[in-house]
Amino acid sequence: MPSRSVDAATWDAALLRLLEDVYTFARCGPRLHEDWAEDVLAVMERTVADPRGWSARDPETFEAGREAGFPSYPFRAMAAEDLRAGLRPVTAGAAVELLASLAQEWFFEGSPVRSREDRDAVLADARTVLDRFGTDAAFWTSSDLARDCAAPDFLARDLEGGHPFTDHMMDLGLLAVSADEVGVFWSFNAN
Incomplete structure (x- = not known):
């Protein structure tokens, strides 16, 4: 059963405060398959809607790629096994730090999350x-x-990508997987 502790207004406001000033993709979708990777790919391809109807972050700059025939743009077309092969599990605490880190720019961040006055709020x-x-x-x-x-302590270091899932020079993603929903949160080095 989905979490009832967060309502739409609270979630939407937190997502906006967190990611409004950075180049990110943040969308959620339902769990429809036994393999959560299939559900994540459906979110990346935008073939499913948020089951709760809550807000998303999907920059308009991605529309040109989709209109050119790449439905998952900026993500590369891939199979579920390709997605799983490029990911590593993290604890819930590390996931919070990583998502907070996505609120900063990749390069020349004047105030990374770890040193911001509003660190606790982020x-x-x-x-x-x-x-x-x-x-x-x-x-x-x-x-x-x-x-x-x-x-890993995601706040102690600068953003660092890993397995590339896009054609951007650097990208960094976090996936949340529950019994009912998946969330895809991705940051890019362009701003």
């Missing part, structure tokens, strides 16, 4: 966004920081 917004998926959610990332550890 982390609270990230926690609110991920609370939607409940306490039993699993989290996955494309970050190389999770290569050797499921709980």
Whole structure:
């Protein structure tokens, strides 16, 4: 059963505060398959709608790629096994830090999350966004920081990509997977 602790207005406000100033993709979709990777691909391809009707972040700049015949743009076309192969599991705490880190720019960040005066508020917004998926959610990332550890300190270091899922020079993703929903949160080095 989906988390009831977060309502639409609270989630939408937290998502907007967190990701409004950066180049990100943030969409959710239903769990319709036994394999969660199939559900994530459906979100990336935009073939499913948010089951709750809540807001998303999907920059208009991606429309040109979709109109050119690439429905998953900016993501590369891939199979579920390709997606799973490029991801690593992370703990819920690390997922909150990673999502908070996506609120900063890739390069020349004047105030990375770790040193912001509003650090606690940014982390609270990230926690609110991920609370939607409940306490039993699993989290996955494309970050190389999770290569050797499921709980890397994402706030201690600058954004670092990993397995590329797009044609951007750098991209970094976080997936949230619950029994009922999936969330795709992705940051790009363009702003």
